[in-house]
Amino acid sequence: MNNVAINPNTIDNGVNVEALLGAREALTAAPAAARFQWRAACEWVRGTHSRTSIQSFSGLGEEQSHKTSTSFDTDHPEIFASEDAGPTPVEYVLVGLAGCLTAGVAAVAQNRGVQLHSVRAVLSGDMDIQGILGIDPDVRNGFDNIVVKFDIDADASRADIEAIVAQSQKRSAVFDAIANPTDISVVVA
Amino acid sequence: MGSDAGTVTTVVIGAGHAGLAISQRLSGQSIDHVVLERGEIANSWHTERWDSLRLLTPNWQNALPGYRYEGGDPDGYSTMPEISKFINGYAKSFAAPVRPNTLVTSVKKTGDGYLVQTSAGIWKCRSVVLASGACNKPAIPKIADALPASIRSLAPMHYRNPAQLDTGGVLIVGASATGLQLAQEIQRSGRQVTLAVGEHVRMPRTYRGRDIQWWMDAAGILDRKIVDEDDVLRARRVPSPQLIGTPDRESLDLNVLTGEGVSIVGRLAAIREETALFSGSLRNCCAMADLKLNRLLSEFDEFASTTPGIDNIELPERLMPTQVAQRTQLKLNLSQQNVRTVIWATGYRPDYTWLDVPVLDQKGKLCHDGGVVGKAGVESDGLYAMGLTYMRRRKSSFIYGATQDAMDITEHLYNFLDRDAWQRRNKSLVSNSIRRIENIPQSTHSANYRRFGGI
Numbered sequence: 001m002n003n004v005a006i007n008p009n010t011i012d013n014g015v016n017v018e019a020l021l022g023a024r025e026a027l028t029a030a031p032a033a034a035r036f037q038w039r040a041a042c043e044w045v046r047g048t049h050s051r052t053s054i055q056s057f058s059g060l061g062e063e064q065s066h067k068t069s070t071s072f073d074t075d076h077p078e079i080f081a082s083e084d085a086g087p088t089p090v091e092y093v094l095v096g097l098a099g100c101l102t103a104g105v106a107a108v109a110q111n112r113g114v115q116l117h118s119v120r121a122v123l124s125g126d127m128d129i130q131g132i133l134g135i136d137p138d139v140r141n142g143f144d145n146i147v148v149k150f151d152i153d154a155d156a157s158r159a160d161i162e163a164i165v166a167q168s169q170k171r172s173a174v175f176d177a178i179a180n181p182t183d184i185s186v187v188v189a
Numbered sequence: 190m191g192s193d194a195g196t197v198t199t200v201v202i203g204a205g206h207a208g209l210a211i212s213q214r215l216s217g218q219s220i221d222h223v224v225l226e227r228g229e230i231a232n233s234w235h236t237e238r239w240d241s242l243r244l245l246t247p248n249w250q251n252a253l254p255g256y257r258y259e260g261g262d263p264d265g266y267s268t269m270p271e272i273s274k275f276i277n278g279y280a281k282s283f284a285a286p287v288r289p290n291t292l293v294t295s296v297k298k299t300g301d302g303y304l305v306q307t308s309a310g311i312w313k314c315r316s317v318v319l320a321s322g323a324c325n326k327p328a329i330p331k332i333a334d335a336l337p338a339s340i341r342s343l344a345p346m347h348y349r350n351p352a353q354l355d356t357g358g359v360l361i362v363g364a365s366a367t368g369l370q371l372a373q374e375i376q377r378s379g380r381q382v383t384l385a386v387g388e389h390v391r392m393p394r395t396y397r398g399r400d401i402q403w404w405m406d407a408a409g410i411l412d413r414k415i416v417d418e419d420d421v422l423r424a425r426r427v428p429s430p431q432l433i434g435t436p437d438r439e440s441l442d443l444n445v446l447t448g449e450g451v452s453i454v455g456r457l458a459a460i461r462e463e464t465a466l467f468s469g470s471l472r473n474c475c476a477m478a479d480l481k482l483n484r485l486l487s488e489f490d491e492f493a494s495t496t497p498g499i500d501n502i503e504l505p506e507r508l509m510p511t512q513v514a515q516r517t518q519l520k521l522n523l524s525q526q527n528v529r530t531v532i533w534a535t536g537y538r539p540d541y542t543w544l545d546v547p548v549l550d551q552k553g554k555l556c557h558d559g560g561v562v563g564k565a566g567v568e569s570d571g572l573y574a575m576g577l578t579y580m581r582r583r584k585s586s587f588i589y590g591a592t593q594d595a596m597d598i599t600e601h602l603y604n605f606l607d608r609d610a611w612q613r614r615n616k617s618l619v620s621n622s623i624r625r626i627e628n629i630p631q632s633t634h635s636a637n638y639r640r641f642g643g644i
């Protein structure tokens with residue numbers, strides 16, 4: 001990197017890199033604490049509308065909690081004969097991906113001493129709904145293509161910005177969850 | 190070759206059991222015809238199957254119109270030479286008019302019938318029965334394109350025995366009868382097999398002391414008609430049941446394979462560089478297959494308890510649920526794990542590249558209504574099919590399913606020729622009544638199908 005003119009100490013992307021690096025060191029020594037579990041609890045409302053809330057999780061060897069509980073409404077648009085009480089679940093997948101990659105950009109930039117001025121991302125996920133409707137069994141249900149476009153204003157060259165974005169994908173949990181298979185069990189309690 | 194081979198009422202393409210079954214019925218109705226076969230009778234059974242294969246249907250189910258298995262082992266399962274002998278015996282039994290070594294290269298519609306071009310001249314005919322088989326080509330998913338060139342890609346129709354393979358590991362994609370049978374044979378040959386499992390149909394070889402095919406037949410499961418299915422496409426895509434025909438009537442399922450050391454993984458989702466990625470849906474696919482199996486067995490139990498005369502059967506039982514590892518393997522680095530061969534047990538598809546009649550849909554599938562070929566809403570025009578997957582009944586693609594299908598199709602074809610002859614006669618006699626005749630609501634072929642086929 002080539003940011004000679006900038007003093008890393010004055011860079012502030014609002015990310016506490018020290019704490020992250022500290023955590024990395026601590027968890028290398030105690031890997032069991034690195035196991036986290038993220039949770040969501042969903043309740044069907046009506047039709048295709050349901051509400052999922054999030055508060056507790058576990059990590060660092062104990063139960064943890066967000067400061068407040070957040071709830072998310074999911075539904076489908078009216079063209080699906082639904083009431084559109086919220087985004088479709090697949091759109092939330094994009095929310096997760098956007099949030100994860102963007103957080104990664106901020107953290108990587110901070111670590112590399114790059115001051116960000118603005119970071120915008122536009123996401124699109126293509127899907128052929130012949131899959132979920134069972135019209136054509138050769139068509140998959142999920143996204144067949146996802147594109148994330150970052151527009152970043154930062155004190156860095158384009159190549160450096162691209163490197164930050166690449167590194168953010170490399171470390172992204174949601175990127176990995178989408179791009180790679182995951183073991184999943186859906187059971188009846 | 191452009192030479193004239195002759196004129197017949199009906200040309201049957203293919204001398205497998207399906208073409209011969211229709212030929213026997215046509216002979217019975219004195220409809221003059223020929224059966225054109227690119228190779229020899231029962232060609233597929235001696236050129237496209239592996240060495241150890243036995244039918245998964247018992248010998249007593251080797252039954253065709255006017256012919257049946259008469260050997261001493263009705264509960265056994267035919268080897269390839271045995272089934273070939275059976276089909277050849279059938280052709281001989283009614284002197285089927287088979288023209289061997291006659292490759293059909295094109296079928297075209299003419300004003301009043303069809304032109305069938307072959308490697309041995311051109312046949313003119315009024316009607317055609319496509320009995321060229323549903324399994325002419327391997328159906329291999331696009332993912333295969335990403336397989337590194339250093340790894341051999343093989344379809345079951347080109348597999349003969351393990352000795353033909355490199356000594357390294359083998360990835361088998363697909364958990365139908367074929368996938369499981371090959372997995373067992375190849376694992377036993379000392380090669381490490383990984384089996385990628387998507388949706389599948391689990392079945393024990395015997396249940397309550399009887400062959401599963403006996404139950405399927407007796408309880409009428411295989412008689413189910415396609416007209417009664419609400420999702421035809423889905424019904425036609427159900428993979429073949431996980432069965433094998435062995436002298437010991439062994440069952441073959443994923444638990445058996447796991448016990449023999451086969452590594453069971455999820456559906457193949459992608460190949461990236463040298464790594465195969467498997468879906469995390471394995472547990473769900475297995476749970477679904479177990480649920481469906483139990484539903485089927487309950488149906489048999491119900492059938493047994495409500496049908497008089499079914500005695501001497503053992504007590505109901507349920508199979509051990511399919512065991513899936515606590516953590517399923519999601520990745521396999523093919524070169525690091527020394528996987529040398531990938532076998533695509535992902536099914537077959539028919540080949541209609543020679544069919545120059547506009548009866549294929551946008552995906553290349555033959556449009557037909559219970560074997561009466563034609564696009565929906567278009568009057569059938571003397572073109573028929575035999576032997577397609579779940580063509581009219583669930584048993585349509587089985588050997589013993591050909592009997593009823595051949596009778597139904599022959600009846601439709603007979604009526605078609607009859608109506609056709611009547612129309613032509615009237616056309617020439619009373620020309621001004623043509624309009625009236627043609628305006629008779631000449632039931633679309635689906636209405637015909639209901640009339641003739643919905644028996």
Ligand SMILES: Cc1cc2nc3c(=O)[nH]c(=O)nc-3n(C[C@H](O)[C@H](O)[C@H](O)COP(=O)(O)OP(=O)(O)OC[C@H]3O[C@@H](n4cnc5c(N)ncnc54)[C@H](O)[C@@H]3O)c2cc1C
Nearest residue numbers: 203205206207227232233244245246293321322576587588
């Ligand atoms: C591996 C495997 C195992 C099976 N096991 C069983 C079983 O246990 N029990 C059971 O009941 N069914 C079984 N089946 C299903 C079915 O019985 C077979 O697929 C059977 O071969 C189908 O018979 P068919 O007459 O429809 O087609 P085929 O036997 O394939 O006959 C079609 C004929 O048409 C010829 N042909 C094709 N194209 C042309 C052309 N252009 N010109 C001239 N001739 C042509 C071919 O050479 C062939 O001889 C199995 C199928 C497979 C693939």
